[in-house]
Amino acid sequence: MDIERNPVLVDKLAAEYVLGTLRGGALRRFETLLRRHAVLRQAVAEWQDRLHPMAELAPPAQPPAAVWSAIETRLDLPRKPQHKRSVWLELREDLSFWRGLGLVSTTAAIILTSLLLSRQQLPPVPAAPAVSYIAMLSNDQAQPIAVVTGDAPGGRLLVKLVIPQKIAADKSLELWAVPKEGPPRSLGLLEANGSISLTLPADATPQTVPLLAVTLEPKGGSPDPKGPTGPILFKGAWIRI
8 A cells, every 4th residue: 555645544643653652563664664755754743743832731740769760770770870970971871761751741741632632633734844853852850841853854953942941131042962972062052932943964863963952051152162061951862753
């Protein structure tokens, strides 16, 4: 069957994929099709645009202290030494934990969305640009703050803040690519609310940059060419779709 000629099936599969209800063999087959068909990638991007902003309706969820210990035990992770370490090194090593927190923070929104979909048909949305990568950036309370999408062929990043930020007039929000090795690299300054389009470097792929982060910097961005100087406000895993 030519899936591109069945828009109803395309929409249904994309919705189930974004909601996380595809399992086992069905999920693996869909991910294979996703790599081959642009129409599926576009449908997934549209459903992500619909559902991700709804995550702000979910109350912040603080996982029990035992959660991280259980994750360490299950994954057989080495215990971290107690001496002070670079916050960026901690972020790299804790990437799996932040992925988990992102899932926790969106669970309530997914449940709510499922209920809404069962009652009414969502209105169609305008066609979205092709999306190659995506990140949901959350704060320390696992509350989604911004959605970052990357169009690799077009070389563009779109950063959309779902919760506007209040910052002082002498401060700026700066987006950073956190590579597997080496210092963070600035991707540009953000607006405190709304959306902004930035240049996506060709080498800023999830294979080399697994994490994105936003820091609070002096007006105009970090004065240090070696990296950020301010605190990390929100961050998230940078993944291919």
